[in-house]
Amino acid sequence: MSEPFAEGARFTSGPTAEDLPEDLSTLVQYVACGDRRAFELVYEQVSGPVYGTILRVVRDPAQAEEVAQETLVQVWREASRFDPLRGSPMAWVLTLAHRRAVDRVRSAQAGAEREQRAYHLEREHDHVVEEVETRLDRERVRRCLGGLTELQRRSLTLAYYSGYTYPQVAGLLDVPLGTIKTRMRDALIRMRDCLGVDR
Amino acid sequence: MNAPDAHGLLAPYALDALTDIERRRFEHHLTRCETCAGELRGLHETAAMLGVAAAQRPPDALRARVMDEIDRTRQLPPRAGNHRRWRWNLPGISLLLTAAMIAAVLFAGFTVLSDPERPRRTDPQISAVLSAPDARSVEVRPATGGSGTLVVARSLNKAVITMKGLPAVPSGHAYELWLLSPDAPRPAGLMHDTHGSQVISAIDDATHLGVTVERAEGVSAPTSPPIFTLRLPA
Numbered sequence: 457m458s459e460p461f462a463e464g465a466r467f468t469s470g471p472t473a474e475d476l477p478e479d480l481s482t483l484v485q486y487v488a489c490g491d492r493r494a495f496e497l498v499y500e501q502v503s504g505p506v507y508g509t510i511l512r513v514v515r516d517p518a519q520a521e522e523v524a525q526e527t528l529v530q531v532w533r534e535a536s537r538f539d540p541l542r543g544s545p546m547a548w549v550l551t552l553a554h555r556r557a558v559d560r561v562r563s564a565q566a567g568a569e570r571e572q573r574a575y576h577l578e579r580e581h582d583h584v585v586e587e588v589e590t591r592l593d594r595e596r597v598r599r600c601l602g603g604l605t606e607l608q609r610r611s612l613t614l615a616y617y618s619g620y621t622y623p624q625v626a627g628l629l630d631v632p633l634g635t636i637k638t639r640m641r642d643a644l645i646r647m648r649d650c651l652g653v654d655r
Numbered sequence: 656m657n658a659p660d661a662h663g664l665l666a667p668y669a670l671d672a673l674t675d676i677e678r679r680r681f682e683h684h685l686t687r688c689e690t691c692a693g694e695l696r697g698l699h700e701t702a703a704m705l706g707v708a709a710a711q712r713p714p715d716a717l718r719a720r721v722m723d724e725i726d727r728t729r730q731l732p733p734r735a736g737n738h739r740r741w742r743w744n745l746p747g748i749s750l751l752l753t754a755a756m757i758a759a760v761l762f763a764g765f766t767v768l769s770d771p772e773r774p775r776r777t778d779p780q781i782s783a784v785l786s787a788p789d790a791r792s793v794e795v796r797p798a799t800g801g802s803g804t805l806v807v808a809r810s811l812n813k814a815v816i817t818m819k820g821l822p823a824v825p826s827g828h829a830y831e832l833w834l835l836s837p838d839a840p841r842p843a844g845l846m847h848d849t850h851g852s853q854v855i856s857a858i859d860d861a862t863h864l865g866v867t868v869e870r871a872e873g874v875s876a877p878t879s880p881p882i883f884t885l886r887l888p889a
Contacts, residue, residue: 478802478820490730492722499718505703508711517714524713525721532725536733543696547703554706558671590710591785592792592804597708615672616705622667623674634663641666648701 480545488535495532502546503528504590506553513557513619523560527553558619600650608643611636665691669698780854784808784815791888797821797866799882801849805864807888812858814887819850824868831869833877834861835884845873862887 480501486494506527511520530552538548601609607629614625626636647653664681667673673681685691784790787808795803795818803818816832824830829847832855833840843864844853855864865884867877 488730488733492725495725496722499721503713503717503721504710505707507713507717508709509706511711512709521714521717524717525724528717528721529724529728532730533728534731536731542692543699544703546707547700550703550706551699554671554702562675590708592806593704593710594708597704612670612705615667615670616702617709620672621674622672625672637663637667640670640672641663644666644669644698644701647704648697651701651704653697653700653704 481540484531484535484538484545484548485540487532488538498531498545499528502531502549505546505550509550509553510557512617513554514561519560520557523556524553527556530556554616561619562621596651597647600647603650604643604646605639607631607635608639608646611639612643612647615640662691665694666698669695669702780813781815781852784811784813784854787811793885793888795883795885797883805885805887807858809858809889812856814855814858814864815852816855816864817852818846821846821849823849827871828868829871829873830882831867831873831877833865833867833881834858835863835865836861840865840877842873842875845869845871847871858887 478497480498483494483498483501487498503524507520507524510523510527511517514520514523527549531549534552538545542548601613604612610629611622611625614620614628615622620628622636622640623633625640626633629636631639664673664677668678668681671678685695784806787810789810790806790808792804792806795805795816799822801818801821803816805814805816807814821830829845831845832843832853834843834855834857836859841857841861843855846853863884863886865877865881867879867881869878
């Protein structure tokens with residue numbers, strides 16, 4: 457191996473000063489101070505997950521867009537309420553997004569059967585970097601979901617991706633309420649450990 | 656709500672699967688439950704991963720509408736007592752200095768984001784590597800800044816590296832990629848920008864990837880120390 461590579465390789469896995477502007481947590485704190493440009497960078501990072509999560513739950517692209525807009529404006533308005541000690545900024549944002557999505561479907565349908573039509577994955581304007589990252593996350597989640605029992609997996613995905621309450625999930629899967637609560641908990645904990653999520 | 660009940664509801668709560676009434680009761684319980692908060696954090700992070708995995712690029716029109724609406728939206732003031740937390744999060748660096756650094760790089764980042772030349776469609780070669788059944792990935796975080804992902808598909812003898820936020824190189828220079836094996840480094844492509852993707856062919860017996868800054872037209876052997884090196888997954 458020639459001289460330049462003999463030593464001085466400086467690959468690290470730790471964060472550095474230059475990472476700061478890409479660090480979502482720091483960006484959100486700048487948004488809290490009214491920094492519009494920081495918000496645009498936050499938008500770049502979270503709008504895909506926000507829109508995708510909401511779309512999975514509400515299904516209708518026009519409604520998903522509305523709910524995504526409400527969520528992203530909420531991120532701007534409530535940025536000062538984000539507390540880095542209580543979790544990651546992505547979890548904070550997606551908690552807001554998912555909550556709004558389920559509120560939308562539950563108020564809209566008020567107990568009516570929801571249409572379960574599939575939607576097309578239109579990705580006209582792919583950005584390669586985003587695609588790689590999303591693909592990898594998707595792959596990891598898919599693999600970890602594969603490690604769950606059938607009942608665990610279905611109770612998790614019916615709740616999160618379809619936005620059903622646990623009594624509805626229990627009804628759909630025809631199992632007692634107590635069982636569903638336990639399965640959801642087991643499923644989330646197994647996913648947490650499989651994904652290596654920080655506690 | 657007693658403790659065993661509450662424990663059972665943590666997961667449905669994290670998944671937004673409680674009914675309205677239960678949600679309100681549970682949130683009241685949460686204000687008094689120290690152990691709940693710790694566990695809930697991990698469950699929320701896990702649920703968020705399910706959301707991240709569902710990411711979809713939103714319609715382009717959404718961005719303009721959101722930016723327009725935030726211009727008309729007053730922000731909530733911080734709750735009293737938040738300041739100490741902020742300092743916690745930025746240890747050892749004065750806020751002013753951090754602000755200046757962030758402003759500088761935000762500006763640089765902006766030029767990248769608004770670049771109309773950025774790739775809009777996925778190169779078929781890149782798609783092939785990403786969807787190869789044996790594709791393995793490594794996160795790339797050079798100490799000098801930026802981040803990205805390297806995906807290696809040994810079955811295709813190819814890899815794809817995507818980087819963003821790299822420091823700009825001096826004019827007339829580029830990032831050159833090298834495949835490193837027990838033999839001499841082999842040139843593996845040039846990146847002329849602070850972001851982008853590069854397909855790397857003929858990995859063969861290479862064990863590492865290295866990146867140096869070289870003349871823009873590329874050189875046949877590295878002339879400077881690597882910005883970073885990275886072990887290729889087997």
